[in-house]
Each structure stands twice: as C-alpha cells, then as structure tokens.
Amino acid sequence: MTLRALIFDVDGTLADTERDGHRPAFNLAFAEFGLDWEWDIPLYGKLLKVTGGKERMRYFLENFPPKQIPAGSLDNLITELHRAKTRHYGELLATGKIPLRPGVKRLLNEARDAGIRLAIATTTTPENVTGLLRHSLAEDAENWFDVIAAGDIVPAKKPAPDIYFYALQKLGLAPEECLAFEDSENGLRASLGARLKTLVTINNYTEGQDFSGALSVLSDLGEPNTPYTRIAGNSFGKSHITLSLLKSYFN
Ligand code: XBP
Numbered sequence: 486m487t488l489r490a491l492i493f494d495v496d497g498t499l500a501d502t503e504r505d506g507h508r509p510a511f512n513l514a515f516a517e518f519g520l521d522w523e524w525d526i527p528l529y530g531k532l533l534k535v536t537g538g539k540e541r542m543r544y545f546l547e548n549f550p551p552k553q554i555p556a557g558s559l560d561n562l563i564t565e566l567h568r569a570k571t572r573h574y575g576e577l578l579a580t581g582k583i584p585l586r587p588g589v590k591r592l593l594n595e596a597r598d599a600g601i602r603l604a605i606a607t608t609t610t611p612e613n614v615t616g617l618l619r620h621s622l623a624e625d626a627e628n629w630f631d632v633i634a635a636g637d638i639v640p641a642k643k644p645a646p647d648i649y650f651y652a653l654q655k656l657g658l659a660p661e662e663c664l665a666f667e668d669s670e671n672g673l674r675a676s677l678g679a680r681l682k683t684l685v686t687i688n689n690y691t692e693g694q695d696f697s698g699a700l701s702v703l704s705d706l707g708e709p710n711t712p713y714t715r716i717a718g719n720s721f722g723k724s725h726i727t728l729s730l731l732k733s734y735f736n
C-alpha cells in the first residue's frame with residue numbers, strides 16, 4: 486500500500502499543551518468559579534489517565550474529591566467549567582507561547598509539498614485545535630488539514646479507536662494507507678485499535694508508558710541539527726523524521 490495521509494494527535498504530539506496550556510486553563514476556570522481546586526503538575530499527570538477535559542474533571546471529583554464541591558447539578562457545573570476552561574485555553578494559545586514540538590512544522594510542510602494529505606484525530610475541542618494551528622503554525626493552517634476530527638464528535642474518547650475510525654472515514658482511506666502520530670499510551674491504543682501504523686514521540690507526562698505496537702518510540706521528530714533520541718523501535722540511523730523515511734514503512 487502507498488502512504489497517502491498522516492494523521493496527528495494534537496495534545497502532547499503537535500505541542501506540549503498539557504502542562505502549560507490545558508492544566509493552567511483548568512485552574513483559571515476553577516478560580517473563576519470561586520473553587521479552591523488546584524491541579525498541580527504531579528496531580529495533573531495522574532488525571533491524564535482519562536482523556537477529555539469534562540471526563541477528566543469527573544474522574545478528579547470521584548477519585549481525588551476536593552473539600553469544596555458546590556451543591557446542585559455536577560453535570561451542569563462540569564459543562565460550565567469546561568466552557569470557561571476552553572476560553573482560558575484559547576487566550577493562552579493566543580499569546581503564541583505554546584510552540585510546536587521539534588520537527589512538526591518541517592514534516593507538515595514536507596508532506597504538503599509531496600501531496601500527502603493531513604488529518605487530525607484528537608479528544609480536545611475543535612476550537613482548541615484551530616487556535617493552536619492558527620497561533621503556533623500559520624494563520625491559514627486549519628486549511629492544511631483535510632479532516633479535523635475532534636472532541637465530542639464521537640462519544641467514546643481515546644483509548645477507544647472511534648476518533649480514528651471517524652478520521653479515516655472522512656478521508657475516505659484505508660488504515661493501511663495512513664500513518665498516525667501519538668504521544669501517549671491512550672492515544673496509541675486508539676490508533677492501533679484502528680489498525681494504524683503509529684509513530685510515538687514522548688513527553689514528560691508520557692515517558693515510561695507502554696508503547697508496545699508502535700513503529701518506533703522517539704523523544705521527538707528531530708531536526709537536522711537537533712537529532713531525536715530513540716527510546717524503542719527502529720532508529721533508522723537518522724537525526725530527524727522525513728517523509729521518505731516514513732514511506733519506507735509502506736514498501
Ligand atoms: C488530549 C486530552 C484532552 C486535553 C484537554 O488527549 O485528553 O482532554 O487534555 O482537552 P489526546 P479538552 O492528546 O490523546 O487527544 O479539555 O478540550 O477535552
């Protein structure tokens with residue numbers, strides 16, 4: 486089969502959004518609602534077990550119950566908190582201080598030049614994706630992607646494969662024609678569940694997770710002058726991931 490499309494996860498893969506983007510945005514939303522909940526860096530690492538911001542808040546309340554839980558409908562509270570969190574996250578993105586990870590822009594440009602299609606498969610909201618693309622990649626970057634599969638468009642979030650099935654269906658491609666990029670075990674379970682070859686680039690929150698089944702596990706995509714570090718799998722003997730290298734998986 487020929488490689489026809491690259492499908493990217495967003496959080497942790499395109500950019501290190503979790504620690505310095507989503508986490509502070511949740512905390513700003515909690516403060517806005519007069520809640521003394523505070524998700525510090527280690528706690529957030531535990532909460533990342535669950536994908537989806539609304540689902541994560543529910544998991545927090547059930548497993549790390551704070552002293553202060555307002556009366557009334559928790560579902561409504563979570564919906565409103567998530568709306569506020571998404572606004573704060575958008576404002577953080579607009580500062581342009583959340584850069585893309587090494588090699589991401591280079592590889593996206595290379596794929597576009599070669600006519601390889603691009604797609605997104607993420608559990609975060611569509612506006613968070615377009616905000617990141619606009620502020621960290623290019624003003625028109627939303628149009629670089631044929632499909633942006635995001636958020637509640639499928640009911641079951643990663644590690645369920647549904648968001649990848651959705652992206653494949655919209656692309657009109659078979660999994661054998663695509664390659665996925667992920668940073669987390671939950672993400673990898675989702676992409677492998679959709680039978681996608683997957684390359685993993687880790688970050689501080691996901692190092693040490695189980696990445697069995699990945700093509701390769703790397704520190705990042707690398708750049709010509711700042712090579713990636715190989716954690717597992719094929720090292721290719723290269724410093725950075727290129728399209729021709731990815732195509733070698735399809736021969
Ligand atoms: C990302 C997530 C998201 C973000 C927060 O997972 O789990 O929930 O942390 O985004 P993945 P929302 O990278 O596997 O897609 O608050 O918009 O859900």
Ligand code: MG
Pocket residue numbers: 494495496497498667668669672
């Ligand atoms: Mg991710």
